[in-house]
Amino acid sequence: MDKKKIVMGAAIVAFSMMLSSFGFYFWQMVYSPNFLVEQDPKPLMIKTGSTFKDVQNTLYDRRYVNDLVSFSFLSKMMDYDELVKPGLYLIEPGMTNMQVIRMLRAGDQTEVNVTFNNARLLSDLPEKLTRNLEMTELQLAEWLLNDSIQSAYGFDSLSFIGMFIPNTYKMFWNIKPEDLLNRLKKEHDKFWTDERLQKAEQLGLTTNEVSVLASIVQAETIKSDERPIVAGVYLNRLKRGYPLQADPTLVFAAQDFAIKRVLNKHKQIDSPYNTYKYQGLPPGPINMPSITSIDAVLNYTEHKYLYFCAKEDFSGYHNFARNLIDHNRNAEKYQRALNKAGLYR
Incomplete structure (x- = not known):
């Protein structure tokens, strides 16, 4: 056999094997x-x-x-x-x-959950919002605590926390601060449906005022089934021109969230959040109200109560009263229970 043909054949086989491999x-x-x-x-x-x-x-x-x-x-x-x-x-x-x-x-990303609730102050939000995101707390805080940005969304530094409706939202991990705030503003606007807006109008309140009252109701009771009743008390007081006299607003005014017992000295604090000293609603929410709390205001229970006081059994529920005499009796029982438990501040 021709030597050239043998070499050529071997080369073809080798090339075929290489090509196949x-x-x-x-x-x-x-x-x-x-x-x-x-x-x-x-x-x-x-x-x-x-x-x-x-x-x-x-x-x-x-x-x-x-x-x-x-x-x-x-x-x-x-x-x-x-x-x-x-x-x-x-x-x-x-x-x-x-x-x-x-x-x-x-760029087919998987979305992450952004969940937030239970914020007392606007400054608490960056940590909660960025927990599952690429952006840092500082990066978001630069936007969140900026007066001009707050104003652009229709709020100020006192009311801005009311723009954030506590819930779980799906977002991309690398979302930018501006896009995050735009998204949450859209969620705020979506939350305030025509039905909710109509109920707020019937109460004679703006959406911000509803959030303020809802934050007070939320601070007053952890019992969701009791919140519409508490909301009714405050709405009754507002209608009659009575000061709200809400203890949680004094805690907020003092900026001491360790206070367990509101004392007379707290009632002397000169702050627009002191609802013992100043009539009407304070200028902004005292926490970030939940959906349950906001709806408790919008769907308040109609009654004639003007006062309420924590029950002496520390169950978290309250005794309600139509007049000051009955309220003072309830308050006295609760004060005795506090003294017996050794809670003096």
Whole structure:
């Protein structure tokens, strides 16, 4: 046999084998599982400003990927190395290079839950809002505590906490402070439906005033079934021109949230939040009222009570009274219970 033909044949066979091997490797690179093989689903966080090298390091260091070389090669073929998008992505066990690259290239993020409640002060919100987000507390605080930004949303520094309706919201992990506030303003506007707005108008209150009263009701009782009754008491007092005389507003005015027992000295504090000294509603909420508390005001219980006092059994419920004589009797029973328990401040 001609020597040249033998060499040519061998070369063809070798080339065919190489082509076959490369084809098989390419098929594996595209379609074979390469992520979290035999592991649980895992979120991948790509920070704002990350480069492709940062992504590679994260995948390797945190053991997301079995074969980093194949991922990197295919990423460059698909131009992902030039199209890195920040965000939080959920990597499922057994995902292929192709699946992951397509997801990352498209910025197909997984949303996170942003849950917040029980904030006393506006300054408490940055920590609660950023718990599951990329932005820091400081970054959000720079927006949240800015007077001009508060004004742009139709609020001021005293009322701005009322824009935030406590709930759980789905958001992208890398949302920006401005977009976060825009989203929560939309949720506020969505919450105030025509029905709620009509009920507020019937009470003669603005939405901000409803939030202020709801915050007082919330501070007065932890019992959601009692809140409409408490709201009714305060609405009765407002209609009659009586000062609210709400103890929680004195605690807020003192800015001492460790106070367990309001004393006469607290009633002397000169503050617009002192509802013993000044008639009407204070200028802003004394906490971030919940949906339950806001709806308790809008759907208050009609009655003739003008006073209430915590029950002496410390159950969290209250004794209600139509007149001062009955109220003083209830208050005396509660004061005796406080003295017996050794609660003097």
